C-alpha cells in the first residue's frame with residue numbers, strides 16, 4: 111500500500127531527533143503508542159492499494175467549478191514509490207520552507223481514512239523520520255463554532271490526543287513546523303467553512319480566531335508555515351474548489367481484482383474461518399455485479415460479512431445480485447432481534463444526518479439508550495476512529511445511504527409527489543446529493559421494487575412493508591415517463607443502476623427500450639459497476655449500439671467487455687487505452703476477438719488537441735505499418751484506413767513541434783478527405799510545416815478540403831505549396847489560406863497553378879499582406895479565388 115508500512119521510504123531513524131524537554135519526548139512516545147495500536151478484526155486488515163496522481167480541472171458543465179479530471183487508463187500514474195513519493199510529491203517546490211499541501215481524494219468508502227491511519231501508523235513505526243509529530247485529525251471532530259479557535263485546539267482536540275499537552279510541546283511545534291505532518295481526514299466535513307481560502311486569517315499561530323480563519327491561515331501558509339498539510343476528502347462538492355490550491359493531488363484507486371481477492375483471504379484469516387476462504391471467493395466470483403463493486407473496500411468488506419454469515423448457515427448459499435440485497439442480507443438478522451421500531455428510528459437518524467451532511471451521532475440523538483446499545487452491538491454504528499469516545503458514526507457511508515433510503519421507503523412523512531426528486535434523475539437547480547447520500551436512489555428503488563418477502567418485509571415485517579406499495583406506484587409512474595434517451599449521461603447511468611436494483615422486468619425493459627442507439631459517455635467517469643450495468647443493458651436490449659467511451663477512465667477489463675459485445679458495432683475510445691486492449695488480446699491469443707474489436711474501432715472525426723493525441727495516433731499508425739510489413743496482410747486497421755476528417759488544434763506553442771510528428775504519419779490515412787490545420791489559437795506550422803505537408807500530397811489521393819489558415823505561412827511556403835498542389839488536382843475542392851503572411855509572389859504562384867486544379871472550387875486567400883492591386887488582378891484571373 112502506498113500508505114502501508116512504507117519500507118521504501120527512508121532509513122529508520124537511529125536516534126529520535128528531538129533533543130528537547132522530557133515532556134516533548136513523552137508526548138511523542140504516547141502519540142506513537144496511540145497510532146501503533148492496531149484495531150482488531152477487519153479494521154486491522156491493510157491491503158496495499160495504489161494512489162494515483164490526478165489533477166483538478168474546470169468542470170465542463172459548471173463554469174468556474176473544479177472537479178477531478180477523468181484520466182485515461184494509460185494516463186494514470188500510480189505513485190509506485192509509495193508513501194515517500196506522495197509526501198515528497200512537491201519536494202521540487204521552489205521555496206523549501208513553504209508549507210506543502212497534498213490532497214488525497216476518493217469516493218466514499220474508497221479507503222481514504224484507512225490510508226490516513228496507515229500514514230500515522232507508518233510514522234509510529236519509525237518510517238517517517240522526517241516528521242517529529244504526525245497529527246491525524248478527523249474533521250468531524252472539529253469544533254465549528256465561535257471565534258476562539260486556536261491552533262492548539264486543532265492539534266490537541268479533546269479526545270484526540272493521548273494526554274493533556276504542555277506548553278513546551280506546543281512551543282516546540284511552533285519552532286519546527288517543517289517537522290510536522292498535519293493530516294485533516296474527511297475534509298469534506300468542513301464544507302460549512304467553504305470560502306476559507308479567501309478569508310482573513312488574523313494574527314499569529316497561537317492567537318484565537320474562527321476555525322475558518324485558522325484554515326485560511328494554514329492554507330495561505332501563514333500559520334504553521336513550513337509544515338506538511340495532508341488532506342483526505344471526497345472529490346465532489348464545494349470544498350473541491352479549495353483543493354485546487356494543493357501542491358499535489360492524488361486519488362485512492364480502490365482495490366484491483368487481485369487486491370479484492372487478497373482482502374477476502376485476509377478477512378477470513380482474521381475472523382478465524384480460513385476454511386471458508388475459497389468458498390467465499392467462489393461466492394463473490396459467481397456474482398459479477400458485486401464483483402464489479404468489490405473495487406470499493408467498503409463493499410468488499412460488506413460482501414465478506416454477508417458471506418461469512420451465509421457460510422455459517424448453509425454451504426449452498428449464494429450472494430444476492432444487487433447492492434440492496436447485500437444490505438438487506440446484512441441487516442436482516444439485526445432487525446429480527448431489535449427493540450421495537452429501532453431500525454426505522456435509526457433509518458430516520460441516518461436520513462436526517464445525511465441531509466445535513468453529517469455522519470457522526472451523539473448519544474442523545476438516538477431514539478433511546480436501548481436503540482443505541484442495539485445499534486452498537488450489531489456493528490451498525492461504531493465509535494469514531496480517533497474522535498471522542500462518546501461520538502459514534504455509521505459503520506460505513508453506504509450503510510448510512512441504505513438506512514436513509516429505508517426511511518424514504520417507509521416514511522409517511524415523505525409526500526408522494528416529493529418522492530421522485532430523491533432519485534435525482536430529472537435536472538434540478540440544486541443537486542439533492544453532492545458527496546452526501548449519493549447512494550440513496552439505487553437503494554430506494556431496490557427497497558421499493560424488490561419482492562417484499564425477501565426485501566423490505568425481511569427488515570420490517572410484511573405488514574409494515576405494505577406502506578411501500580403506494581410508493582412503488584408513484585415511482586413506477588415517474589420512471590416509466592422518463593425517456594432514457596433524453597437524459598444527461600450521468601443520469602442515464604444512475605437510471606440503469608436503479609433499474610438493476612429494482613429486479614423488476616417491466617422497469618428494466620422500459621429502460622432498455624429507451625436506450626439510444628448511439629451512446630456517448632465522453633467525459634463521464636465509468637466505474638466498474640457502471641460498466642457492468644451498461645454491458646448487461648446493451649446485451650439484453652437485443653439491438654445494435656455504437657459507444658463513445660473517450661475520457662471515461664474506463665478500466666481495461668471494462669473496455670474489453672463492452673467493446674467485445676456483439677451488439678456493439680462501433681466504438682470510440684481513447685487511442686492509448688484501445689491499443690492497450692489490442693495488445694492484451696494479442697498476448698492472450700484471442701485473435702478472433704481482436705479482429706472484431708479492430709473492425710469496430712473508429713476515430714472518425716479525429717481532433718488532435720494535445721501532444722499525447724498526436725503520439726497516440728502515431729502509435730496506431732505504427733501498429734498498422736508493422737502489420738502490413740509482416741506476413742499478416744489482412745492487418746489493416748479500419749480506423750486508420752477509413753479516417754476521413756482530421757483536425758489539428760495544438761495552438762501556437764506546441765503546433766510546429768507536434769505537426770512535424772503528425773506529418774510523418776499522414777500518408778497512412780489513405781481515405782483522408784478533410785485536413786483542418788486551422789485552430790482558433792493558431793497552429794503556426796510555418797513554411798517548414800507546409801513544405802513537409804506538401805511532400806505527402808502524392809499519397810493523399812482523396813483529399814478534398816485543406817485548411818491552412820492562420821499558420822504563419824509566407825511567400826516561401828506558398829511557393830512550395832503551389833509547386834506540390836498539382837498532385838491533388840483530381841481531388842482538392844477547397845483550399846483555405848486566410849490570415850497568413852503571403853504577399854504578391856506567393857499569391858501569384860498559387861494563382862498560376864489553378865488551371866491545373868480541375869476539381870478546385872474555392873481558394874480562400876484573404877490576407878492583408880497581399881497588395882490591393884495584386885488582389886484585383888488575381889480575382890480577374892480566376893473567379894475561384896476569394897480575397898475578402
Ligand SMILES: Nc1ncnc2c1ncn2[C@@H]1O[C@H](COP(=O)(O)OP(=O)(O)OP(=O)(O)O)[C@@H](O)[C@H]1O
Pocket residue numbers: 111152153155156157158159216217218219220221222223224225296344373407408411506507
Ligand atoms: N487498504 C485497505 N485495506 C483493508 N481494508 C480497507 C482498506 N481501505 C479501506 N478498507 C476498509 O474499507 C472501509 C472504508 O474505508 P475508509 O473509511 O477508509 O473509506 P473512506 O474513503 O474514508 O470513506 P468515507 O469517505 O465514507 O469516509 C474501512 O473501514 C476498512 O474496513
